[in-house]
Structures are given as C-alpha cells and as structure tokens.
Amino acid sequence: MKLLTTLLITLHLAISSAEFFSSTSSLEQLLRTEVILLSELQNYVNEIKEHAELLQSEIDAIKAEHLSASDSIESYLNNPVNAFRLIKRLHSDWETFESSVESEASRINYLEAIAGHRENLSYPTKEDFVGTALALTRLQQTYQLDVSELASGMLNGVKYGAAMSWQDCFVLGQHLYELRDYNSTVPWLQQSMQLLAQQHYADEAASLDFMEAVVSYHQAMGDYQNALNLINHVLSVQPEERLHLLETRHQLEQLITDGVKRGLMHEVIRRPGDYHASKEFELYQQVCREELLPTPSAQRDLRCRLHSGRAGEMSYQPYKLEELHLDPYVIQVHDVIGLQDTIDLQQVARPKLQRSQVYSLGGNDPTSAKFRTSKGTSFPYEKHATMQRLRRHMASITGLNMNSAEHLQIANYGIGGHYEPHMDSFDATHDYAQDVDDTNRVATGIFYLSDVEAGGGTAFPFLPLLVTPERGSLLFWYNLHRSGALDYRTKHAGCPVLQGSKWIANAWIRLKGQQDIRPCALERDHEISLPFKDYN
Template sequence: METKWMIILLSTCWSFCVAANEFYSSTDHMTQLIDIKREFTKSLHEHTEALESEADLLRRALNALEDNFDDSPRDPEKFISNPLAAFQLVRKLSQVGAVARELAEGRRAKDTLENLKSTAQTLPSAGDVEGVVMALVRLQEMYRLDPRNISLFSETNHNIMLDPDETFHIGVISSLNQRFQYAVLWMEETLRKLSEGEEAAVTKEEVIYQLALFSHQLAVIQLPYGQEAAESDLFQSELYTRIIESIKTRDWTAKYIPHSTDKTYEALCTGKRFMMMPQRERKLVCRYRTGRGNPLMIFKEEVEWDEPTILRYHDFLSEGEIDTIKSLARPKLSRAKVIDPVSGKKVSAATRVSKSAWFSEHEDPVITRVNQRIAAVTGLDLETAEELQVANYGIGGQYEPHYDSKLTNDSDFQLRGGRIATVLIYMSDVDIGGATVFPDVGAALQPKRGTAVLWFNLLRNGNEDARTLHAACPVFVGSKWVANKWIRTHGQEFRRKCSTVRSD
C-alpha cells in the first residue's frame, strides 16, 4: 500500500512541479492533451530504446570481460608478461573503459532525455487531476448523479469505464476537499468493482479503511478510540457490515445540492422552469426586426412587467468571425479570475472555472467590427467600455450566481463609472448544461452559436438592478465559448435617459 501510493504521490508532485499549464479550466486546452500524450509517448519510446541500447552495450562489454579470460592465474606476473595476454587484457579494459566513460557522460541517451524533459514540461499537473475530479463532483451535485450513471448523460461516452484504482482516486480527492458524501459514493463504487472481481492495485481493506474514516466524519458510525481502538480489528466482519449498512440506509440524495443556497439557480440549470409563472410567461413576447443584415429576434417583456429587459439577437456573429476570434484567443487564454473581497486582488476561484483573453479595439479588424456592432445594437458609447473578453469554459466549467455591476475595489469606477450593460455573445452550442440563468426572473438561455444577449445592470436612476443576478451553469457535455463586453456608465448621459423611478 505504502509503495504504491508513494509512487503516485511522487509522480504527481513531480508533474506538478514541472508543469507550466493548467488544463482543466478550458476544454479547448484539454483537447491539446491528446497531442501531448502522443508526443510524450513517442519521446518515452525513444528514450526507452536509447536506454535499452545502453543496457545492451553494457551486457556486451561485460561478456567481453568474462569470456575466455582467466581471472585467477597461478602466477599473475608470469601471465601478464605474455605479450598476447597483456594485449588482450589491455584491449578489453580499454574498450570497456571507453564504454563506461560514454555511458557516464550520457551521450547515447542525452538527446532523448532532453527531449523527454522538454515534453514532460507540457504534461498536466496534480492540480489538473484535482480540478477534473472537483468538476465531476460539481456535475454530481447539480445533475443528481451517482458514479454508476454519470456516463449515461453523454451520448459520446466512447465506452469509457473507470477501473477500481481510478474510482478510488476520485474518492480520495473528494475527501481531501471535504466532499465526504461523494467520497463515500465513489468508495462504494470501488468496493462494488472489487467484489465483482475487477483487477486493481487498491485492496478491499484499503477501501474499507477509507469508508470507515468518511463515515466517521459524517457521523454515520462511531469509530472506537484509545484502548478500544488498539484492540479492535478495523476489517473484522462486524465493523465492515456496520459501515456498508450505514451507507446503504443513508439518504444521500439530500446531500445533492449546490453550494449556492439559491434553489432557483439549481432548478433552472437542470431544466426546471417553475419560477416562470403563467402570468409572467403571458407577458413575455417575441418580436422580429429586419435590418440591413441578418434578421434579429428580440425577446423582451411588456412595459408593465416589472422585470429587467433581456434582449437576444440571432446571427450576431458569422461563422467566419467566430472562427477568427477563437483562433486569436487560443494563444492568449489564461485562467479567469475573480476579485478577492478582502485583499482586492484577482485570484482563481472554484466559483469561476474558465480561461479568458482580452482584445483591444483595433487588435484585429474582426474585433473592430464586433465592437461597432455592439455599439449599434445597444445605442451606447463604447469609449469607456472594457475590452472584449473571450472565454472558454473548462471541464464542468461554471460561474456561480453573481452581479456584473458589483465589483469590489473597482479601480476604474472613478474614471469610467459602473457597468451599465452587459453584452454576452455565444460562440458555440453546448450539448448539455452551460445555460445562462437569471434566478430572480426565472429565465434560462441555452447557448446558441452566433447569438448575442444584452441586458442592463443598472436602473435609469443609477442604482443596481438586483434582478440581474445571473450565473453560468456547469458545462456537462460540450465546449462553451463566449465573448462579452461590459459597457461603463460614463459617456452614456445623453444616450440612456436618466430617471428617478425605482424600476425600468
């Protein structure tokens, strides 16, 4: 047990130390791992062949020393005075010495080792493994999944089945992140696989030990202490039975809730629309407008409906523009961050799992055209607007409920004002999950490639519109690409009339 997990810890620590990338927070970067695996496998093969060549050279040198040579002559001085014996001995030792020096300098495997080191720098880290596991846990929380049916949601599962060592690893990482209810479920799945005879390095005893610890953490069972613990056998059948029965009888479904206490957010992400009451739905109308370009479909509410306006424009971006923006963004993507409310610094957080890139007004003609189009549909001045942000969500990528207008320690507030409006552009479809939801309104917008969404974060009186609370649901199947523009208040004084009324 110790040897196996020591190897795992050392290998993951080594990869963590040398890895320069974080893959799990962008599905686009995750796809690069397929090529990285192929290149690393090639490098490993080449270095293995070089080492085998060295080993073969050593074996031949050793055979040369041992074959047809008297190691213990009765008269060494007389033996070595024979010029043929002297020549043979000196020649053999000289050849072996040259081999030894060559191997010591590492010339034969030096190039392949350097190549191996170079490709190893691109491998994912232990942090990526943890990131993917916690993405699985988020999906379990949101979509009510247990280990046995988590693959059923995807039609592109490719017949992937986890072995007991892999399910055990997920359980361990879940427990280290204080998600004991999921750790227990994954350990139970590991135990089931082992009971069915699947081969693994992990043993049933190790799994039972972990289950006992988790169950104790969750107060499912009470483990013995002190002298009682010293005299007890953890793996005795009675304790084993107690653990398994406690797992089977516990209502784990009660634990399948997201960290956010807003149940509407969860309901909208899972496709439930119970917050959209009939009287609200009747006031939601659909209007078509045809301009010089593609037709625009605008969803908005009647004036008397006291809700924020959410406008959606179809075919906002062309296929060519989307491909260009993605190509520009890929080399610039880095982990998206949030502002720490205490320090005011930008930090990575589990509440926002994605990578993003920023583009200035004239960085590319396509970016310029997109900004001009945003100005046209919003009627707002973009002089003080923030740069266009492009984001790609990661495995289970999400952005928990938040307000765009609420920025802690906003250094630009005095210069540009608050975020008066948000324009969100979808640059991909998402098979399952990934919707933009507004819990207070009860609306869920499923990503549609080329579509743009506009809403105002501030009321006409300048106050924050509390109804614009929104979130990006976890992506289950698919890759979610978006671009967004945050427009500031300064410069909009004559473009959006002020009002003293409390609502729009």
C-alpha cells in the same frame, strides 16, 4: 499484483507546468504531450521485445539441452563437451546475461528521451489534477448525475467517452477525501471497489488486502454500510484466511443496528454562511438542471420580432430578436455573427488565454477564484476587424454609446467550467480610483462563440431563466435600474459545462455617456429588486 501497486503510485504523481483544467483550449497541449510520450513508450517496448526475444532464444537452447540431459544425467555429464559447456555457461554466459539486463540500452534510451521531453512538453500540475477532480464532483452534484453512469462515460444518458477504471475512481475518491469532501468521497470509493471486484485478479490476496484498506476509509468517514458490504465481500472470497475481519464486521453491524452517526461525514459541517448551502445556490443549480422555469405569466407577453437596429450603424438585414424577460429586460438576438467570425475570435484569443479573474471585494485587485474556472483575455475593439463588427452590432442592437465600453473579453471554459452566481455591476464597496471609468456597468452583452453539447447555460436564478449557448447569438440585459441602482434580479451564473467547449465574448458597457440614450426615470424604481439583495 505489483502492477496494481505501481499503478496506484503512478496515479498519485502530479507533475509541473501551466494550468490546464480551466480551459479546453489548453487541454490540446496535453493531448500532444501524450502522443509524444506514447511514441517513446512504443519505441521502448519494441526495443525490449527484441532484447527479450534474444534472451528467449538462449533460454530455449539451454532448456533443450537440459531436456536431453534428463534422459540420462550421468551419461550427459560424462561427456566432456557437455561438461565444458555447462561450466562455461555458469562461469561466463550467465554473467553476460546479467550484464545484458543490467546495462540494457533500451531502458537508458527511454529514460533519457523522457527526461529530455520534460523540458519541452506540457505537463499538468497538482492544481490541474485537483481542479479536474472538483470539476467532476461539481458536474455530478449540479446535474445530479449517477456516479456509476458518470464512471462509465455516460452523461445524462448519452455515452460520450471511455469508462473510468477502478484505479481512476479510487484516486478521485482519495483526493476528495484529502479535500475533506467526504460525501463525495463515498460514492467514488464504492464505485472503485465495485469495478475492482469485476476484475480477473479480484480474488487474489493483494486485491483483497486493498479492499481491506478501503474499509478503513469508510469506517473513518462513518459510512458503516459500505464498510460492512466490503468486509462481507472479502470474507465471502477468503473466509478462513480473513478471520480477523469477523470482529470488525460484528462492530459494524452493531453500529448500524444502533443507528450510530459518527465519523468524518457527520463531524464536518458547513460553516455558517457557506454560500454552497444557501437557498440562492440551490436555486442556481435547479435552474441549471431546468427544474425551475419561468412561469407562464412571465412569458405571456414575450415576443420574437425583427429588429432593424439603430440607423446607420449596420447595413445588414434586420436582427432576429427574442425577448426572454421583460422586467428586467433580457433578450437573445440570433445569428448576429457568422461561423467564420466566431472561429476568428477563438483563434486570436488562444495564444493569450490566462486564468480568468474576478474583482476582489471592496477593491480593484483582480484575482483567480474557485467559483470561476475558465481562461480569458481582453482586447480593445480596434485590435481586430471582427471585434469592430461586434462593437457596431452592440451599438446597433442596443442603441447604447459604445465609447464607454470596456475592452472585449473572450473566455473559454474547461472541464466542468463554471462561474457561480454573481453581479456584473459593482456594489458600493467598489473602488473606482484606478478604474478606466468611474461609472458602473449599465449593461452586459454575451456573444456565444460556440455551441455547447450539454450544460454551460447562462442561468438567472431569480427570474428563473436558463439561456442555452447558441453560436453566433448575443445575450443582452441591463444590470442597473433606470435610477442607476443595482438590479439584484440580474444576478446570473455560467452553469458547469457538461460536454463540449464553451467560448464567449463579454461586452460590458459603462453608464458614462448613456444619459441621453437611457435617461434616469423620474420615479424610484429599484425597490422591486431589493428583496434579492440579501436573498439568503
């Protein structure tokens, strides 16, 4: 069971380099790292196998001699040749064996090779490990996934990958424990112990000791039933050797009978104003799960039609426009750009991707945030011919003046990548002093550069509307009322990516220069969205 301890220690280690969890594009570097490390480890195994085979031949020879001697030890030792060989072996041969093991070249070669690779290869940081742990939890909670299915590689009933080991589940649970997310800790520790109990070494003392240790986690959290179940399992395997657990079992049974609610799960409550406990956040998750859909009345007058676009901008065939919502106006235009264009944009962006940032409240300073996990980069439309085509498509479809558009932003979402509900337009606290434009974002266009196998939709909690990423299509809506006031109904989010890689290109258009194209209305029109300003 030393291997079990070693595995646990190894799983705790986190090594250093750039951030990887926030973009699937970055994960390719880690896969290449593991290919090289696997090759080095295979070389090491091959070398120690040769060394082991050499030592085994020596062992077999000595064992054969001992077997021969066992017929008559006295006769064997009375033979001067045998006596010499025995003394010689113990005087010099065994020292040679020890030196051979001590100075084993394969071990040194392997360690030196790995040390060299550490300088050149990509390794994940602890932030990456924590990021992936949170991503798995996010997916589980958002899509209400069963932990046992998720651990088996099943996502919404579809088998996507290899199953997690009991060690994987334990370390995930332990990190969630350290992050004080106790409600998420419980099912992962429970799954870990269930998988451990299925192993061939599950009845060995070391495994049972480990299960005992996990009991303390459940007790500390106030999860008495799982603690009791684990103790009962250990006692069923070694009833005589584990008598000290009987008192703990009695205490747990009494706590359950009395209905006692104490422990870390019950002590840690959400802070007042915690957004993740809000009605709005619940709406967002329900839309991501497609539990909330637009009402039939909201869809009654929606149309799909061919749209010729603004004359002179593009010479292509009419656009295939689908109305998704009329007030506020939300449309999806299909087959706007081709497959090669989406590939080109991804390839141009890959080398420049960095952790996506958001505007800080009341200022202009961008910063990374846990509520947005992706990597992105921005380009002026003039940078690439494909980007210029996107700009012309936006102008043709919307009729808006693209001279006031921000740079095109390309983003890639990684493991469980998401962007919680937010407004693209700026509120009254925004500081325009150092901005490229002193007007607000009137409209948003999202070009989907990839399909997504599961999850990753664009959710509008207040409409409620979920838009599935469709490669080559454009999602478009207005962020502002005709009066220029914020339309709070357009708060939207990127649902966590459950399976696949999500690539998008964001086109944000400012209000400047749109007065003749989308003039202000004569009457006030923003009151309709005010109930959604402070929804919670």
